[in-house]
Amino acid sequence: MFSKLEHSLRQRASRWMFRHRGPEAGEVFLNQRRVYILPTHPGMVYFVMLLALFVGSINYNLSLGVAFTFLLAGCGLMGIHLTFRNLAHLALTAGRAHPVFAGEDAQFELYLTNRRRHDRYAIWLDFQADERPELAKAADVAGNATQGITLASRAAERGWLQAPRVRLQTRFPLGLLRAWAYWHPDLKAMVYPRPEDNAPPLPLGENGEDGTGAAGDDEFAGVRGYQAGDSLKRLAWRQIARLDPDIGGNLVTKHFEGGAAAEVVIDLRALPARMDIEARLSRMTRWVLEAEARGIPYAFALGTTRLPAALGPAHRDACLRAMALFEKEAA
Incomplete structure (x- = not known):
């Protein structure tokens, strides 16, 4: 009671x-x-x-x-x-x-x-x-x-x-x-938006062949340890065969310098129309975070928002904010 x-x-x-x-x-x-x-x-x-x-x-x-x-x-x-x-x-x-x-x-x-x-x-x-x-x-x-x-x-x-x-x-x-x-x-x-789990690789840009952010092919600069998303075309098979522990493990990739760096373009219009808007924004969010983590310049396009290729916290936050408020009240 x-x-x-x-x-x-x-x-x-x-x-x-x-x-x-x-x-x-x-x-x-x-x-x-x-x-x-x-x-x-x-x-x-x-x-x-x-x-x-x-x-x-x-x-x-x-x-x-x-x-x-x-x-x-x-x-x-x-x-x-x-x-x-x-x-x-x-x-x-x-x-x-x-x-x-x-x-x-x-x-x-x-x-x-x-x-x-x-x-x-x-x-x-x-x-x-x-x-x-x-x-x-x-x-x-x-x-x-x-x-x-x-x-x-x-x-x-x-x-x-x-x-x-x-x-x-x-x-x-x-x-x-x-x-x-x-x-x-x-x-x-x-x-x-919530980043998509198991998103596909970063989208291609005009200057890159696989969107991985590898440098241009003008000059061979050495090898480095394999990272998830590296192109299989860049695998250094000779060094892999030697299994040299000094270069970071069994899988290594070739690293080049010179030429134009690869550029990623993250554009809502490039995603399949069959995906709903939230799924597309989720994928774009994952790509923004991945490009930032890997140091790959990326351009961004969403509705009336157009941002040139760049890197850094300010660019990242501007992209994420645009996706958060897309088709929502901005106030």
Whole structure:
């Protein structure tokens, strides 16, 4: 019965609180109107036992029992004050959210500022809609200090991921009462398309015969260890036959210098039309990451976005961002 009553009160308070409130920009202050408090299950048992003890002491005229009842009641009232004070008057600020790939957990940085002199203990934070209680984080905030905390939320699809509502709660110090509040930070994470597993080789460019990024054929520069994706035409069969351990193993490829380096062109229009858009973006994402990892310059074409061949974090992020927001709201 107590559990159903508590759950009903929580739902009503939550619905009333969020009737007209969306994401909140800037610093949010937890004033007294934003903090709710109710007894926990042990707290309900505690207060029921106090009532029974008081009635029994009055019935049997036990002055010591009455005194003990008032002592315990005083502890309960003090617990109400301390539990409420542990959460009220905190200042909340949103930090940063780093980009992730679809299917991963987006990490949202949040900051709790305590402008009072007393310390705050055992404040638990989680996302209200998240069904993974193991992701809840606890924070202790010293007096006149700021404590940062990071909460994770699953990024199911590409695009912007709005941070869900944050639930803050505490049962400090006695565990008899639970104070809680809600906060919807104005914080978004960029979610890139999920890279395709077992994607085909990088697409050919105008200057390369296999899209592997091998250098031109003007001058033989030596051999190097075989890497996944190297053309079989470049295998150095003489060195392989010798099984020379000094050159990195059994399989080695010829390395050339001079001439034009191979260039990869990653273009949505070059992919089969039978693939749905998400599958094509997933493949393009894998190609962008692979080209970056192997140091191969790549051009990029997606809708109205045209980027010349380049390398580096800025070029990579521009390509990934374009794919994340393709045919979606950019705001």
